[in-house]
Amino acid sequence: MNRRWDASTIAKLGLLTAVAIVLGYFEYLLPVTGIPGVKLGLANTVLLYALYLLDVPSAILLMFLKVGLSGLLFGGPAAMIYSFAGGMLSLAVMIPARKIKGLSIVGVSVLGAVSHNAAQMFVACFIVGTRAILAYLPVLLVAAVITGTLTGVVARYTFRSLSPKHAQRATRSENQTKNSTQKQDES
Amino acid sequence: MKKKDIILICGVLLVALASLYVSRMVTPKSEVATVTVFVNGAEYAKVVADDYQTITVDQGDGKVNVIVVDQSGISMKSSTCKNQICVHHGVIDPNNADELLLDHWIVCLPNGVSVEVTGAEGKK
Numbered sequence: 001m002n003r004r005w006d007a008s009t010i011a012k013l014g015l016l017t018a019v020a021i022v023l024g025y026f027e028y029l030l031p032v033t034g035i036p037g038v039k040l041g042l043a044n045t046v047l048l049y050a051l052y053l054l055d056v057p058s059a060i061l062l063m064f065l066k067v068g069l070s071g072l073l074f075g076g077p078a079a080m081i082y083s084f085a086g087g088m089l090s091l092a093v094m095i096p097a098r099k100i101k102g103l104s105i106v107g108v109s110v111l112g113a114v115s116h117n118a119a120q121m122f123v124a125c126f127i128v129g130t131r132a133i134l135a136y137l138p139v140l141l142v143a144a145v146i147t148g149t150l151t152g153v154v155a156r157y158t159f160r161s162l163s164p165k166h167a168q169r170a171t172r173s174e175n176q177t178k179n180s181t182q183k184q185d186e187s
Numbered sequence: 188m189k190k191k192d193i194i195l196i197c198g199v200l201l202v203a204l205a206s207l208y209v210s211r212m213v214t215p216k217s218e219v220a221t222v223t224v225f226v227n228g229a230e231y232a233k234v235v236a237d238d239y240q241t242i243t244v245d246q247g248d249g250k251v252n253v254i255v256v257d258q259s260g261i262s263m264k265s266s267t268c269k270n271q272i273c274v275h276h277g278v279i280d281p282n283n284a285d286e287l288l289l290d291h292w293i294v295c296l297p298n299g300v301s302v303e304v305t306g307a308e309g310k311k
Contacts, residue, residue: 076269104192110196127227128296128301129227131213132225132301135210137210138203138206138207138210141203141206142200
């Protein structure tokens with residue numbers, strides 16, 4: 001990777017990492033769905049932001065930071081394995097998917113959620129090794145469609161309120177706008 | 188939301204339906220309601236649901252799961268895992284285990300213990 005890590009990039013990535021961790025922690029405290037393994041995945045909006053308004057290396061770095069720090073802070077090593085698998089596969093799918101013509105950010109978000117859940121299923125399959133996981137696959141797929149659509153819509157309206165020009169500067173106000181958009185969406 | 192998004196969503200939902208079907212296909216049909224306990228993928232115990240008992244799975248490394256089979260059904264009474272999802276799963280009634288689309292399993296992911304309840308569907 002031959003990129004310049006100037007102060008503004010580092011500050012921006014730091015803020016985005018913080019937003020991703022806070023969103024993840026919020027979901028950890030308030031499991032909205034009540035189904036084990038199913039989360040809203042609001043932190044994915046931050047990854048989508050990085051993919052659409054920054055670049056691919058930033059998105060990958062953000063994913064590693066988010067998963068690593070969340071794991072250290074509240075998840076523990078077992079949760080970290082699941083998150084890493086989910087994060088890596090969803091990024092591997094979303095990076096090419098956003099180039100597909102006719103697929104909006106909502107579709108990319110759904111693909112990300114589906115691949116995130118699928119990767120976690122593979123890890124679970126490896127650990128438990130029974131058909132139980134197969135029985136759970138339909139639940140996780142349907143859940144991924146719903147949560148992926150929701151986070152995709154959140155991301156779309158967040159981006160709409162931030163022009164790309166705006167996104168290059170004033171990172172602070174950007175994140176305030178972002179948070180308020182998400183709060184509106186949740187309420 | 189564009190057309191391809193809708194196609195994608197429909198595709199995923201179709202895969203979900205297909206996997207539900209496959210999951211139902213591969214579930215063994217038993218003559219009597221049966222409880223099977225798996226530990227790390229290997230079968231650990233297989234008992235008839237009418238045979239009321241408590242199965243303790245002690246893996247020797249601090250991981251202990253207690254499964255109760257009684258008249259009310261099958262449940263995970265206690266587990267040494269952190270999230271306790273298996274304990275909160277509740278009781279599975281073996282009489283309608285085959286009708287339950289997804290809930291005929293109690294899984295404790297951290298301890299690698301899973302319990303499958305199959306009904307008496309094979310008798311019909």
